[in-house]
Amino acid sequence: MARVVYDTRAQPLPAGVRTVLQRARRLLFVAEDSEVILQVSPAATSGQIQVMGQVLAAGLPVHGATLRAVGSASVAPQATDQEGAFRLAGLPSGDYTLEIETAEHILELPTLDFSER
Numbered sequence: 001m002a003r004v005v006y007d008t009r010a011q012p013l014p015a016g017v018r019t020v021l022q023r024a025r026r027l028l029f030v031a032e033d034s035e036v037i038l039q040v041s042p043a044a045t046s047g048q049i050q051v052m053g054q055v056l057a058a059g060l061p062v063h064g065a066t067l068r069a070v071g072s073a074s075v076a077p078q079a080t081d082q083e084g085a086f087r088l089a090g091l092p093s094g095d096y097t098l099e100i101e102t103a104e105h106i107l108e109l110p111t112l113d114f115s116e117r
Contacts, residue, residue, distance in 0.1 A: 002031035002107050031107050033058045036100060040114050043090055049114050051088040055080050055100055055107075062102050071096030071111075 006028040024041035038053040051069075055062040061084030069075040072094025080086050091114065098109040 002029040002034070002036060002109050004028070004110065005030050027112075029107075029109055032105075034062075034102070034105075034107055035059075036098075036107060036109065038098075045090065047093055048090050049093055051091065051096075051114065053086055055084045055086070055102070057102065057104070061085075064103075066101040068099045068101075069096050070099070071114075 004027060006026070008023070008026045024039050027038040027040070029036040029038070035056040036053060037056070038051060040049055040051050042048070043050045053067075055065045055067075061082065062080055063082050063084060065080045065084070066077050067080065067086050067088075068077045069088055069091070073092045075088060075091065078086055078088075093115045094113075095111050096114050097111045100107040100109075
């Protein structure tokens with residue numbers, strides 16, 4: 001199970017700072033020598049989000065890792081590209097669990113609330 005190290009949702013803006021647009025949520029997870037970086041942002045369609053991320057092992061991109069997202073919507077598994085990157089677009093807002101299978105092991109991220117707030 002990977003653990004969250006950083007989540008911008010838990011880091012409020014400094015006092016007096018306002019935003020016009022909703023900022024993207026960024027998260028960092030670690031498990032042993034692996035890292036998963038996520039960015040969650042609203043999609044163009046209301047009620048939907050997009051998740052972009054990267055999988056690293058020992059600081060290097062993991063090519064061909066299989067990503068599975070289970071939650072509010074069915075998402076087909078997909079593989080990371082040469083840079084260890086992936087993108088899930090047009091997901092309905094809601095709770096999701098992400099599982100990433102590499103050649104060495106399976107990383108499971110805790111269930112996350114991917115809502116538009």
